[in-house]
Amino acid sequence: MANQSDVLIAARAEALRSLLTAGPARLKIYTGAAPATPQTAATGTLLADLVMSATVAAPVAGVLTVSATADATVAASGTAGWARLSTSAGAALLDMSVGIAGSGHEVILSAVALYAGGFVRLTSLTLT
Template identity: 45%
Template sequence: MTIGFVAAVRNAMLDAITTQTGGSAKLRIYAGTRPATGGAETTVLAELTCNATFAPAASGGVLTLNSITSAAASASGTATWARLLKSDGTTIIADMSVGTSGADLNLNSTALSSGATVSVTSATITAGNP
């Protein structure tokens, strides 16, 4: 059985992510097998910059990120996972799956081509079960 948290607790957990992330966080997208959280990077396909204000306060157990700046892919490959880092580009906040549907981070296509624009039209993080 899973633990269910009330919305106020889920919101506080999510707001802690915003606090830890700070302004202009980096979202790095990778090809290859996702390592254990914080593990060694695989092939970097793209790095996008999050808004200077990461997200407004969480509501209903959901954190809706502010805009993420599009960027050109630095390599070609299939996006399989992503890492959220502070703006310093080294402090790891979270690792997540990447897909086109049902993943932690959903892209229009996971097939990225070097030089092509990579964009995230919307992103949310959900905490726990109600």
């Protein structure tokens, strides 16, 4: 990727913040591998659909921090593999890999095995 100025990084972070706070954004967790791009239809089984808090702190040095979500009920049992962040209107923004701490994934869960009827919560989300 090309080197970016601080001005561009800040502008991109603020644009993403605007999309996330226009209505409650969503983080959907799926089984399997992410599709090629966020414009591609979701693949795998939808395990959980977390409604994000509309509280997103102002970006600091291009970094956004999203507040915790309420618990979401796990809709189906399976192994979490990827997650999609989307606007309240359903426009996909980012696809991210899911794993446990130390695994090098973008979304970290305490366990990737999720069970129908259980609960999952996002304690924080940092986007750089």
